[in-house]
Each structure stands twice: as C-alpha cells, then as structure tokens.
Amino acid sequence: MLSALLLSTLAMIAIVALRYLAVSGAFAVLTARVRPGYHAGLRPQIRREIGWSLASAAIFGIPAGVVAFGWDRFGWTLIYSDWTDYPLWYLPLSVFIYLFAHDTWFYWTHRLMHRPKVFRAAHAVHHASRPPTAWAAMSFHPIEALTGAVVVPVLVFIVPIHIAMLGVVLAVMTVMGVTNHMGWEMFPRWLVRSAVGGWIITASHHQLHHERYKCNYGLYFRFWDRLCKTDRGLSESFLR
Ligand SMILES: [Zn+2]
Ligand SMILES: [Zn+2]
Numbered sequence: 001m002l003s004a005l006l007l008s009t010l011a012m013i014a015i016v017a018l019r020y021l022a023v024s025g026a027f028a029v030l031t032a033r034v035r036p037g038y039h040a041g042l043r044p045q046i047r048r049e050i051g052w053s054l055a056s057a058a059i060f061g062i063p064a065g066v067v068a069f070g071w072d073r074f075g076w077t078l079i080y081s082d083w084t085d086y087p088l089w090y091l092p093l094s095v096f097i098y099l100f101a102h103d104t105w106f107y108w109t110h111r112l113m114h115r116p117k118v119f120r121a122a123h124a125v126h127h128a129s130r131p132p133t134a135w136a137a138m139s140f141h142p143i144e145a146l147t148g149a150v151v152v153p154v155l156v157f158i159v160p161i162h163i164a165m166l167g168v169v170l171a172v173m174t175v176m177g178v179t180n181h182m183g184w185e186m187f188p189r190w191l192v193r194s195a196v197g198g199w200i201i202t203a204s205h206h207q208l209h210h211e212r213y214k215c216n217y218g219l220y221f222r223f224w225d226r227l228c229k230t231d232r233g234l235s236e237s238f239l240r
Contacts, residue, residue: 001073004069004073005065005066005069008065008066008068008069008072009061009062009065009066009069010061010065011065011068012060012061012062012064012065012068013057013058013060013061013062013065014061015061016057016060016061016064017054017057017058017061019174020053020054020057020137020138020174023137023174023175023178024053024134024135024137024178025134027134027178027179027182028133028134028135028182030182031133031134031182031183031184034184035183035184038133038183038184039133042133045128045129045130045133046133046135048128048129048139049129049132049133049135049136049139050135052125052138052139052140052141053135053136053137053138053139053140055142055145056138056139056140056142056145056148056149057138059142059145059146059149060138060145060148060149062149063149063150063153064149064152064153066153067153067156071156076157077156077157078156078157078158078159078160078161079156079160079161079162079163079166080160080161080162080163081162081163083162085160085162086160086162090160091162091165094159094160094161094162094165095161095165095168095169095172097159098152098155098159098161098165098166098169099169099172099220099221100220100221100223101151101155101159102151102152102155102173102219102220103218103219103220103221103223103224104224105147105151106148106151106217106218106219107217107218107219107224107225108224109147110123110217110218110219111217111230113144114213114214114217121141121143122141122143122144123141123144124141125139125140125141125144126139126140126141126144127210127213129181129210130210131183131207131210132181132182132183132210133181133182133183134178134179134181134182134183136181137174137177137178137180137181138177152166152169152170152173172220176201176202176219176220179202179203180201180202180203180205180206180207181203181206181210182203183203183207184203184238185202185203185204185238186202186203187202192204192234198222199221199222199223199226200220200221200222201216201218201219201220201221201222203238204234204235204238205218205222205233205234205235207234207235207238208232208233208234208235208238211235211237212232214230215230215231215232216230216231216232217230218231
C-alpha cells in the first residue's frame, strides 16, 4: 500500500512538472515570436524561475498524489464520473465555484504575503522576476507553493465536481498562471476593456501587480480587488 501511495505521489509530481514545462515552454516560444527580444538578458532569471517552479511542482504533486491515491483506493472525495449524478447545469457552476473559491483564498493569502515580514520570507521569490516571463507561472517560494497546493485537494472533499470539470479547472489554472506572466496580452483589447473584462483577470491586470506590488492581488476575478478597493486597473504601458 505504501508503495502505491509513493507511486501515486511521484506520478502526480511528474504530471505537474511536465504540464508546467509544456505549457510555459509553448507560451515562451510564442512570446519570442510576438515580442521578439522580450527574453533578452533574462536568461539567469528564467533559470531561477524554472528551478523554483520545478520545486513547486513537487510541492503541488504531494497532496494531489495522496488524494488521487485515496480516491482510487478508498473512494475518497466528492469527484464523480457519471454525467447523470448531478444536473447538467451544475457542471459550469461547479467550475465557477472552484475558481471563485481558489480566487478568494489566493486574494487574502496574497495580501497577507505583501506584509513586509511575510513578503521577505514567502513571496519575494515570485517578485524577483522583473519582468516576469511565461516560466514564472509556478515560481514560488515553498511556503507560497504550499498555500497554493492545498486548495484543490481540499475543495474536492467539500464541493462535488465531475472529473472532466476538474480537468477544466486545472487547465484554466495552468493556462492563466502562465499567460498572466508572459509579458503580453493574448486576449483582444475590446474583450479586456469590455464589461465582462472588467471582472476577469488577464495579463494586463496581473502585470500591474508586478509593476506596483500593492494592488491587483486577485487570481481569476477582479471581484475582491474591486470590493476592497485594491484594483488599479490595467497596465497601460503593457496594452500598447
Ligand atoms: Zn505573479
Ligand atoms: Zn504579489
């Protein structure tokens, strides 16, 4: 049993690490085309970003591996695989609940991590990327990585979700984590500046967090930033 648990954990670490390398790598290649020269002089930083990100992949893989093992072996979690277990309208709702719950946790832990003492200990690593690149998606100090790693493994015990919708949540998490750091906006300007764009976080919003630090703390939605008056809008220099 112990070897099966170890195997599950190692498999999850490998999946998270490979997913990071594949998605960050793909958007880094795209960045070289869209913004030629963006990575010039950033090689030492990118090496550090990859190092911290792979360490984070290990930290993310451990709780995920334990939960995956328990799901398979003991039927833990509220993850379901039969499309008829819950009404169809619950599918998109469950994705939204996961993203909103993660966003809420992230916003408040992120604000805490911007207190000077906590910042130096746990969050300076992430802000050492100036400017961040697609490789910075998981560039976190282990303490910060741990705060992120527990979110989905805890949620699957509280909120039912179809396995495919969990895949959607993880895909959104990965792609937005990468694209919000890659140094350019992939969404059309009309969408970013639309009424819907006013509630959603894309690269132009998170870039301003990396420029000014004490604002734009959210992860997916601008809800908490707008409610708590920490939203400073989009990075203008960036939307040129
Ligand atoms: Zn960031
Ligand atoms: Zn920050």
